[in-house]
Amino acid sequence: MTHEVLEIDRVSKRYGEIVALQDMTFQVRAGELFGFVGSNGAGKTTTMRITLGVLAADSGEVRWGGLPITFQTRRRIGYLPEERGLYPKMKVLDQLVYLGELHGMSTNAAHRSAENWIARLGLRERRNDEVQKLSLGNQQRVQLAAALVHDPEVLVLDEPFSGLDPVAVDVMSQVLREQAAAGVPVMFSSHQLDLVERLCDRIGIVRNGQMVACGTVDELRAGAPPQLVVDAPDAPAGWANGLAGVTVVEQVGTRTVLELAGDADDQAVLRAAIATGPVREFSRSKPSLTELFRNVVTQEKTA
């Protein structure tokens, strides 16, 4: 094991009767973009707040480089909280310099770094505006700059993409990729699953305070049943019902997405489709993260 790993090890947290986290365990490696997904209230924010030491865990440990995170190491983490975390009446540049200094930078170094991130995130014309006068998207850029200004060794970002326009999403994605490429473990949560799927090296799906699936998108798919996409324009609704080991996932227009149980015969499905008339498309598909995620949520309901 390399030293540059952020380890969340069997962390548990209760709020009275409510279990927020139960033995939450995963790792974020150096240079890795880790996507953290889960329903609202699944425990993502709690996990991040415990990592930052803003919240104390009931049990379990968070380690960085093999050592439990202390107050001193925590200051080398860059944190972007879920909701706005800036002084509304402070100017953008002053705010970033202040945060840099609080993280232990000299005034000059904090100034250089703040100016650098202001330029990098397209905030130059806004640098002397009060934060409250900025659009939500620009405030989020300032928030990102606040997480990066002290040149952190670990990045923990709670919903960094919320409220961003497509251009800002691209800028944010680019910055996160660069940080990861520079060897920083980057962990972020998001509900934009297509984005997470595109961006992340590894993904963790959380449910009820527990990590239920964790790995690369391909690893997550490995556990999921294979899917078939069939485009049969003349097929009546419900044509695939009753085929052994086959469940209909969705029907969009003339296309039907089917899920096959382990031993189901896809050729039988093809024959059934041809029986309804012409077949324009017949392919095996990889389930998207959205579908994998939905599976997890469904399991949650049946469980």
Place this chain on the structure above:
Amino acid sequence: MSSQGTSTHPARPVLLVARREFLNKVRSRSFVIGTVVIIAFLAGYVLLQTFLFDKSTTSTVGLTGQATVVAEQLKATAKAAGRTIDIKDVADPAAGEDQVRKGDLDALVTGASGALRVVVKNNLDDTLHSILDTVAQQQVLGGQLAEAGLDPRKVEQNMAQARPKVTMLEPKDEQHGERLAVGLIVAGLLYYSLLVYGMMVAQGVVEEKSSRVVEIMLATIRPWQLLLGKVIGLGAVGLLQLLIIGAGGIGLAVSTNVLDTTSLAGGALAAGVLWYLLGFFLYATIFAAVASLVSRQEDLQSVVTPITMAIVVAFVVGINLMIQDASGTAVTVLSMLPPFAPVLMPGRMALGVAPAWEVLLAVALALASIAAITWFGGRVYRNAVLRTGARVKLREVLR
């Protein structure tokens, strides 16, 4: 990767937070306006004092006809009574009455020396009345003494020397009025400073909570550093304002001769600064602690009311007791109890009625309370400041 910031001195974040709070407030419009308004208010007070002072000690009296012979006697008697009288000779009673009506004369004296008549507009003030009485009596006495063959001047001299010897059990306080005024102003300023700057701490805490910036801050620095920095920064703003107002006030008072001694005012200012510091540290932590229980500015009023009430009661009750009798038992006891001491003790010190042991006891009690409250308030703050949403119950954070 850089690894700076691993060994920062724990005082640095405190200073950084304090500097931000200080600059943020000192540059704000409310600070400048507040300071100017208070100085203007003090200036108005001082000018009013000067005006009343002048008016009450100088009277203009017109003399006409035979009455002009009492001019010297009138001046001498007035001087003995601590008054200045300007004498004007008036050609005839009718012209004099005109001048009285217009307010040019406070009184017009006419008639023969044995039967003086006084004309006033609508009110003859008591001191002037008794001065005129004395003059009239002396005129009559002088006439009768002359008739009896005695020299009125000789008798007058003898009478002037016949005085009882006065022994004072306590030294006379020539400056009581001034002291009371200074005491009240100091108490008022402290009342204002504690309320305004205590409230500023509370608002600052809630602002950090409602904007969630506290999460970022506490991921970087410890709660006590944030709290202490905030209290020091805002306390310094209050101190600066107090010094500006104090220096301005003393300057005004001395330049207009309302106060004879700068030492009195200087001493009061020094006591004011001491008690401001004690009072601010006493109250600021409580303000911060209760503010940390709520997440929105709208909810702040309900939790700070008990604290602001304590300061208001200290001021209102204390001021009333102090005006009646600053050495009374009630005000003496209250002025030594920590919640009231910061407002009352500097007032009593300015009045010169607080013996050293009372001051020292009050300071010691205040310091002990500050230690206890800082511990308690810091604990509440640390446990509550990251809890957002509904108001946090005190019981929960003390567990």
